Amino acid sequence: MCVFLSACLGTIEENLQKAETEAQGEVYAPTVTSEEIAPIDAAPKIRASGPASLARLGFAPIEGIPNNVENRLSESLRRSAFRRNMFLVPNGDATQSHLVRGYLSLASNSLGTVIVYIWDINANNGSSPHRVSGQILATNATANWNSIGSESLDLLAVQSMEAIIAWLNTELGAAKVDKRDIVPFQ
DSSP, X not given: OHXXXXXXXXXXHHHHHHHHHHHTTOOOOOOOOSOOOOOOSSOOSSOOOGGGGGOEEEEOXXXXXXXXXXXXXXHHHHHHHHHTTOEEEOXXXXXXXXXXXXXXXXXXXXXXXXXXXXXXXXXXXXXXXXXXXXXXXXXXXXXSGGGOOHHHHHHHHHHHHXXXXXHHHHHHHSOOOOGGGOOOOO
């Protein structure tokens, strides 16, 4: 999946060039290709800028779903990340700053079929993993992965990427305080 995600995004060199250009305050103008990225209906609420845009996410294989659904979800995640200026790299890539492990399951309730998702985000610096979780109602689906439509996977990708970006902006942008230097009031 990770190779699929990064292969569709372009080369690491192109992504680094874009980041360097934007860091200098200039507008990045990529070379025009014939590849078009299909739109995702859900409008992004959070754009990766600042700290989150410097992260390089690698995705481990997603647990709990069949390969055909994983391929469709990988494409949705790739498009959602691209729209938010996020960098996806192959799992284990030398530039990977965070590893994302996904776990998905289906549940039925009185409203219909619900996709439950968990993403564990591990920074390469050895800090504790951060968990992002949630659920979405899959439209026109039964409790079977093959009945899950693209619109539900797109919504899952958008919600997931927004939560990951929000955490990265907080985590990478927050000033780190060494609590050993804090003396309690006496």
